[in-house]
Amino acid sequence: MTLYLRLKIKDMLTNPELLGWGIGFIEFWVLMWIFVFSWVPGETPWKIYVVKANVTLAYSFLGLFSMSSVAIGLSYSLFYTSRVARYITKFTKVGALKFMIEDFLGSLFAILIFALTIFMSVIGFSYAKWKIIALPENPLGVVIDLVIGGVALYWFAYMIALGVIVSGRTKAITMTSYIPLIFGFIAYSQLWIDLGNLAYIIPLCSLPALLTYHGMGAYPPRGAYLFWLSSDKLLPAINLRLAAISVFAWTIIFIILSLILLRKSKGLPIEEIRL
Amino acid sequence: MIELINLHVKYGRRQEPIVKGAHAKFENKHLILGPNGSGKTTLFRAIAGLAPISSGRILIDGVDLDKIYSKPGLLAINLSEVYSVFHLGAYDHLRLFMDLTGGDIDLALKMLEDLGLSIDLLRKRKPWELSAGQQKVFSTVIALFSNAKHVLLDEPFEQLDPARKSKLIEYLREYKGVLLLNTHETWLLSALKDWNAHLMFEGRLYGSLHAGELVKASLVVGDVPDAMLRFTVSNKTYSLIRGEVGESLSRLITLDRIYELSLGEASNI
Numbered sequence: 440m441t442l443y444l445r446l447k448i449k450d451m452l453t454n455p456e457l458l459g460w461g462i463g464f465i466e467f468w469v470l471m472w473i474f475v476f477s478w479v480p481g482e483t484p485w486k487i488y489v490v491k492a493n494v495t496l497a498y499s500f501l502g503l504f505s506m507s508s509v510a511i512g513l514s515y516s517l518f519y520t521s522r523v524a525r526y527i528t529k530f531t532k533v534g535a536l537k538f539m540i541e542d543f544l545g546s547l548f549a550i551l552i553f554a555l556t557i558f559m560s561v562i563g564f565s566y567a568k569w570k571i572i573a574l575p576e577n578p579l580g581v582v583i584d585l586v587i588g589g590v591a592l593y594w595f596a597y598m599i600a601l602g603v604i605v606s607g608r609t610k611a612i613t614m615t616s617y618i619p620l621i622f623g624f625i626a627y628s629q630l631w632i633d634l635g636n637l638a639y640i641i642p643l644c645s646l647p648a649l650l651t652y653h654g655m656g657a658y659p660p661r662g663a664y665l666f667w668l669s670s671d672k673l674l675p676a677i678n679l680r681l682a683a684i685s686v687f688a689w690t691i692i693f694i695i696l697s698l699i700l701l702r703k704s705k706g707l708p709i710e711e712i713r714l
Numbered sequence: 715m716i717e718l719i720n721l722h723v724k725y726g727r728r729q730e731p732i733v734k735g736a737h738a739k740f741e742n743k744h745l746i747l748g749p750n751g752s753g754k755t756t757l758f759r760a761i762a763g764l765a766p767i768s769s770g771r772i773l774i775d776g777v778d779l780d781k782i783y784s785k786p787g788l789l790a791i792n793l794s795e796v797y798s799v800f801h802l803g804a805y806d807h808l809r810l811f812m813d814l815t816g817g818d819i820d821l822a823l824k825m826l827e828d829l830g831l832s833i834d835l836l837r838k839r840k841p842w843e844l845s846a847g848q849q850k851v852f853s854t855v856i857a858l859f860s861n862a863k864h865v866l867l868d869e870p871f872e873q874l875d876p877a878r879k880s881k882l883i884e885y886l887r888e889y890k891g892v893l894l895l896n897t898h899e900t901w902l903l904s905a906l907k908d909w910n911a912h913l914m915f916e917g918r919l920y921g922s923l924h925a926g927e928l929v930k931a932s933l934v935v936g937d938v939p940d941a942m943l944r945f946t947v948s949n950k951t952y953s954l955i956r957g958e959v960g961e962s963l964s965r966l967i968t969l970d971r972i973y974e975l976s977l978g979e980a981s982n983i
Contacts, residue, residue, distance in 0.1 A: 442813045450800035516801075525763045526796050530862070531814035534784035607726070 443533060447545030451512075452552060460508040461553040465501050466560060472497045473564040478669075487571055492668050494573035495654030498561040499647040500627050500664075502554045502585060506592050507623030507643070509553050513546055513596035514616035521604055521704060543593060550589040558585075580653030587686055588646050594693035595619050595642065601700035619643075633662030633674070638682075642689045645682035652679055715741040716761060716789075716864055716892065718919075721770035723753075723760045731768060732756040734917040740864075743886075745906060745925055746896040748914030749969040754896035755793075757914070758866045761894075762791040774864065786815045790862035792853040792870060798841045804852055805836040815860035822859035825885065829855065829878050847873030851882075858885060867895040871902070898969045903929045913954075913969075915947045927956075934960035 451457055479489050520542075528535040558581075566572050575581045596619060603612045626644045628634075638644045638661055651659040660667040660674035667674050716739070723733035732753045748754050759765035761772055763779055772779040774788060782788065797807050808826075812819040823833060829851045831844075836852075844852060854870045867886075871879050883905050886893060895902075896914075903911065903925050911928050912921035920943055927942065931954045937944055941953035954963065 442810055446800055446802060446806055446810055449806070450802050454801045520799055522764055523796055523799055526791070527799075527814065528784060529763050529779075529782050530785060530789050531811070532784060532786045532816070533814055537784075 441541060443538075444541045444545050447542060448548055450516075451509075451546060451549035454512060457509055457512040457549075457553075460511065461505050462556055464508065465505040465557055468504070469497065469501055469557060469560050469564060472501065473561070473568055477568075479569060486569075489668070490565060490569050490571045491573040492655055492657075494561055494565045495575065495651050496630070496647075496664055496668065497565075498558045498581075499650035499654060500630060501561065502557045502650070503588060503626055503643065503646055504623050505553050505557045506550050506585075506588055507619040509550050510592040510596040510619035511616045513550075513593060514599045514619070515612065517542075517597050518600035518603060518609075518612050518616075521600065546593050547586070547589045550592060551585055554585045554589065575654040576656030577653040581650060584646065584649045584653055587649075587690065588643070591643065591646075591686065591690040591693060592619055594690060594697050595622075597697045598693050598700060601697055601704050604704045605700050629662045630664050631666075633660070635661070638662055638677070639685045642693075643686075645677075645685040648677040648679065648682045649686065652677075715739060715773075715775060716894070717771075717773040717776075718757075718761075719771040719773070721757075721760065721772060722768045723756050723765050724768045725766065732917050733760060733919075735770070736919040738912065738919055738922070740892060740894055740910075743889075743893045743906070743909040744895070744922065745902060745909050745911045746894060746914055746919070747898070747900065747903070747911060747928075747969055748896070749898050749971075752898075752914045752969075753917040754898075754914050755868050757919070758791060758868050758894070758896060759793065761866060762789065762793070762796075764791075764793070764796070787861050787863060789864040789866070790815065790857040790860035791866040792850070792857040792868055794841060794849045794853045797853050797856055802840065803837050804839055804841045804844060805833065807841055808836060808852075808856060811856050811860065815862065817856070817860040819859075822855050825855050825859065826851065828881055829874075831855075845873075850874070851878070854882070858889065862891065864892040865889070865894070867893065869897055870895060871897065871899060900964050900966050900969060903964050913943065913945060915945050918945070920945050923954075928954070929964050931956060931963045932958055932960040933963055933966070 477493050479493065480486055524538060527533055528538050533541070562573060599615050599618055600612070603609060603615055622641065622643045625641055626647055629638065629644065629647065634641065634644060648659050651664070658676045658679065661677045663674060718736045718738045721733055721736040722731045724731040733756055736757060746754055756765055760767055774782060797811060799807065799810070808822060809819060811817065812822060826836070831848055831851055841849060841852060850870060850872055851874070854867060857865050857867065870882060874882065886895070886906070907926040907929060909925045910922045911925040912919055914920070923942060931942060934953050934955060935950060936953060937951050938953035938955055941955050943954040945952055
């Protein structure tokens with residue numbers, strides 16, 4: 440591991456703002472979810488299933504929330520290092536491709552640490568309350584979903600930072616950096632409402648469905664997750680294939696738009712990035 | 715060698731160029747003297763790839779700046795903005811840049827200590843938490859110990875006390891490589907007499923001259939025949955001439971005074 444990559448990870452994992460929003464703020468909602476808002480029936484055959492469903496929803500939605508909070512800090516950091524990146528990639532041993540890869544890997548690693556912290560705390564607090572270890576049915580699937588979410592959010596943040604640079608409206612970074620969190624909130628709103636087919640169209644909205652599927656091993660609904668959990672009425676199930684296509688498609692769109700903007704921004708010398 | 719060919723630099727599309735048609739070759743040690751706001755830092759930012767070139771070219775060792783990728787040891791600059799990449803301490807930034815450039819961290823730490831920056835302080839503070847003078851020292855030392863063939867030093871003496879100034883001058887005299895140093899302080903002409911000197915006013919670069927000659931030069935208003943150099947500030951032409959007629963350049967102390975002179979506030983020209 441290069442020193443740049445190590446320091447990138449250290450930077451993100453020790454940044455008080457990222458820790459505050461990505462973990463502190465979300466942990467508050469984890470505690471509220473588990474100890475205030477959750478209702479689980481007494482010693483019934485359904486108890487384990489309900490706890491597991493509740494816990495899965497908690498880490499799916501709050502994990503995404505945490506990652507989108509971290510994306511705010513990422514947008515800022517990518518915005519402020521964009522010009523320096525040009526100097527670094529010209530006059531140090533780090534070329535443009537290596538710089539992008541290391542920045543991406545460092546950020547992704549940190550985003551995953553944030554999401555896994557939320558995951559572990561949900562599992563831990565739910566055990567403290569119900570004495571049930573509600574591990575996911577498909578842990579690898581959950582990790583892969585979190586990685587995909589991290590990749591999507593990194594490039595979403597990068598696209599926003601570069602969009603601000605290219606448009607020349609640098610003062611807009613404060614506002615625009617919150618766009619990933621706004622999409623995180625829209626995805627979060629699916630706990631109460633069914634967005635219909637918009638769930639496949641709006642960025643990040645399909646990700647909780649994939650996490651829920653891998654966490655519970657059951658097909659989740661298209662929306663209104665809390666109603667689905669507490670009611671015995673049937674809700675329209677999500678089309679998982681469409682949900683996965685949506686997440687992948689948005690990730691690719693973010694990457695392509697970022698690369699186009701990168702060329703226009705004249706920051707990182709993209710001409711050098713020849714794969 | 716750094717070569718500028720009809721270089722224009724401007725930030726906004728509609729903005730006036732800040733550097734206007736600069737032509738120069740830098741292959742030894744060079745002072746660039748100019749008042750604040752004359753475009754010296756922007757010129758350095760452009761050479762380091764940090765400011766957009768609107769027209770013209772910059773060649774470093776014959777290679778166009780746009781074609782230079784991943785060349786450690788080719789160029790270093792002492793701008794603080796370059797050495798604040800992460801939300802981490804100054805020491806981590808020092809380690810990072812010494813690693814990225816193949817620089818010698820032990821020598822850099824020794825010079826930092828000499829100039830009053832202890833390793834403890836560097837560990838405790840982030841680069842932007844250092845005082846303005848300390849930030850300048852910090853970035854100057856990184857630039858000087860990056861093993862670079864060309865080093866650009868933007869106002870390295872600003873906010874340094876006299877003892878540190880003389881220590882830094884010793885380091886600069888001993889430096890083996892191409893040095894470009896910009897400043898508005900004319901006392902440096904006497905301290906670095908064997909360097910080449912350029913003047914920069916309102917985005918235009920003039921020279922080169924020998925710094926030793928400039929020490930003895932005087933400034934007069936108007937276009938004087940046989941002048942060493944002529945330049946324009948606020949639509950007034952000035953001539954630098956040999957001898958003690960007019961205002962001695964080295965006695966101006968700072969070239970910022972040129973604006974006062976152009977407004978006619980000084981009576982001794």
